[in-house]
Amino acid sequence: MSEALAVISEWTLPLVVSLILVIGAWRRVPIYQTFVQGAKGGFSTAIRLIPHLVAMMVAVSVFRASGAMDGLVQLLDPVLTWLHVPAEVAPMGILRPITGQGSLAFMIDIFRKHGPDSHLGLLASTMQASSDTTLYILTVYFGSVGIYRFRYALAVGLMSDFVSVLASVFAVWLVSGMIQV
Amino acid sequence: MIDFIWLALFLSGVATAMVTGRMPMVSSAILKGAESGVELCIGLIGAISLWMGLMHIAERAGAVAWLARKLKPVARRLFPSVPADHPAMGAILANMSANLLGIGNAATPLGLKAMEELQKLNPHPDRASDAMCTLLAVNTASITLIPTTVIAIRMQYHSAHPSAVVLTTLVASLIGTCAALVLDRLFRALSHRRQVR
Numbered sequence: 001m002s003e004a005l006a007v008i009s010e011w012t013l014p015l016v017v018s019l020i021l022v023i024g025a026w027r028r029v030p031i032y033q034t035f036v037q038g039a040k041g042g043f044s045t046a047i048r049l050i051p052h053l054v055a056m057m058v059a060v061s062v063f064r065a066s067g068a069m070d071g072l073v074q075l076l077d078p079v080l081t082w083l084h085v086p087a088e089v090a091p092m093g094i095l096r097p098i099t100g101q102g103s104l105a106f107m108i109d110i111f112r113k114h115g116p117d118s119h120l121g122l123l124a125s126t127m128q129a130s131s132d133t134t135l136y137i138l139t140v141y142f143g144s145v146g147i148y149r150f151r152y153a154l155a156v157g158l159m160s161d162f163v164s165v166l167a168s169v170f171a172v173w174l175v176s177g178m179i180q181v
Numbered sequence: 182m183i184d185f186i187w188l189a190l191f192l193s194g195v196a197t198a199m200v201t202g203r204m205p206m207v208s209s210a211i212l213k214g215a216e217s218g219v220e221l222c223i224g225l226i227g228a229i230s231l232w233m234g235l236m237h238i239a240e241r242a243g244a245v246a247w248l249a250r251k252l253k254p255v256a257r258r259l260f261p262s263v264p265a266d267h268p269a270m271g272a273i274l275a276n277m278s279a280n281l282l283g284i285g286n287a288a289t290p291l292g293l294k295a296m297e298e299l300q301k302l303n304p305h306p307d308r309a310s311d312a313m314c315t316l317l318a319v320n321t322a323s324i325t326l327i328p329t330t331v332i333a334i335r336m337q338y339h340s341a342h343p344s345a346v347v348l349t350t351l352v353a354s355l356i357g358t359c360a361a362l363v364l365d366r367l368f369r370a371l372s373h374r375r376q377v378r
Contacts, residue, residue, distance in 0.1 A: 016287075017235060024238040031238050038237025042230025045293055046222045054218035059187050061214030062194035065206040071197060097321075108334065116340035125335060125346040129328030130353035134321040137292075141317060142309060144293045145300040149308040152368035154186070156314065157321040159364050164322060164357035171352035175345075 045144060052143030056135065060098060069095070085169055088114075089124050093165035097158055100133035123172045130171075131164040229290040236275060236291065246271065252278070259319070259362070260312045262302070269298030273316060280323040292320055315365050322361035324354050 024031040063069055073091040080090040089110065095103040107124040114120045134157035142150060198207040240246075252274045253265060263269050272295035279288040295316055303310045309317075328350050335343040 020235045020239050020242075020244065023244050024242045027242040029238055029241040034238045034241050035234035037234075038240075039230040039234030042233045042290065043226055045233070045290070046226040046229050049225070050219055050222045053221055054215045055187065057218035057221070058211055058214035059190035059194070061210040061217070062207050063190045064194075065210035066194040066196075066198035066203050067201045068193045068197035104330075104334075107331075108338070111334070111338040116335045116338045117342060117345070121335075121340075122345060122349065125328075125331050126349040126353050129325055129331040129346055129350040130357060132321050132323055137321050138317060140289065141292055141296050141320070142313075145296045145306075147300075147307060147309050147313070149305075151309045151314060152365075152372055153309055153314045153317045156318050156361060156364045156368055160318065160322045160357055160361035163360035164353060167353040167356035167360075168349070170356070171349040174352065175349050 049140055049143055052139050056139045060135070064099070064102070069098075080165075083166060083169075085165060086120060086123065088120055089127065092124055092127055093162075096127060096131050096165075097134035097161040100136060103128055103133075119172065119176060122176070123168060126168040126172055127165060130168055131161055134158060134161055225289070228287075229293070232279075232287045232290040233294070236294070239275075240271070259315055262310070262312050263299070267298065267302065269295060269302060269312075272298050276316070277319060280320065280325070288320070288323065292316065311369055314369065315362075318361040318365040319358065322354065322357040324358050325350050 021031055024034065073094050076094060077087060077090050080093060081087050085093060092103050092106045092110075095106055107128045110120055110124040116122075116125065134154070138150060138154060138157060142148075142153075194207060198204045253270070256263075256270060256274055256277070257265060260270070260273060263273070272291060276288055276291040276295050279291050296313065299310060299313050299316065300306065303313070328346060331346055331350075332343050335346065
């Protein structure tokens with residue numbers, strides 16, 4: 001089961017790319033020329049994001065480097081503990097929506113300390129995989145079309161991130177109850 | 182909104198640095214942050230170009246239209262304001278499929294394409310439309326079938342069950358996505374009521 005899934009995850013990308021190329025060739029699309037035409041837009045799209053990401057990354061790295069992030073983690077820690085989110089992974093729940101790289105680093109740290117197959121390791125994996133970097137997605141998606149008024153999108157994103165953290169705790173509890181991982 | 186977040190991150194950071202005495206770290210973090218913003222974008226060029234190229238082929242071959250037909254009933258409910266035959270619908274559906282397959286690198290460029298199309302339908306170009314907020318909600322809490330990156334790292338750390346995370350992720354992200362959609366509807370209703378007043 002686990003090996004089959006590992007194979008699937010390795011095969012997905014090559015198979016999807018091949019499939020698209022084969023379908024294109026079969027429908028007599030000039031595939032190379034069409035690819036190049038489409039890919040041309042990638043450069044300008046990425047370049048358009050630079051000012052937005054620079055702005056957000058500067059603010060986030062100031063927030064982290066100053067220790068304010070650690071303070072926030074400490075502040076929210078009792079609440080998360082009360083909600084049965086283990087103290088060891090609680091900071092990850094807070095990091096996840098702000099910095100994908102940061103929470104990934106935190107997950108690896110837990111792997112080193114407790115092992116990937118421990119309860120905490122599995123919980124950290126689930127938290128990392130089941131949510132996304134909300135702040136980054138908001139910045140990139142809205143930035144690409146020049147939207148400055150996010151309305152309620154951030155509130156919805158952060159609140160559902162919180163639900164995802166609790167859902168991860170629930171899911172790991174559920175699965176490790178059913179099968180001994 | 183964005184003004185407030187930006188200012189809050191900055192000021193709380195600087196204020197904390199005054200107390201903790203980490204001002205030197207903060208001052209180098211400002212420039213490092215700017216640098217990593219550019220690095221992230223440059224790193225994205227390859228993935229974005231690749232998927233935009235492949236999607237162009239899929240589009241010309243009619244594959245996107247086919248997928249859109251299959252998923253249309255779901256998407257029509259999620260995005261009632263988007264006309265079913267508008268290119269935005271195709272891009273939204275492609276973005277949702279990529280998220281589902283866990284090809285995260287593909288989801289972002291497809292999502293950007295969807296935003297571009299949604300912007301054409303948006304009467305206020307600087308303000309997010311309802312459909313855009315829903316797209317963001319779907320993306321931030323994406324349902325994931327195969328969390329490729331996490332599985333790869335678990336393998337690297339000698340996990341006996343690297344893909345044990347697949348089932349837990351499915352359960353957790355399913356709950357998360359449902360919550361995101363419910364919250365999206367709730368906030369949308371609230372914001373419309375405010376506008377009417």
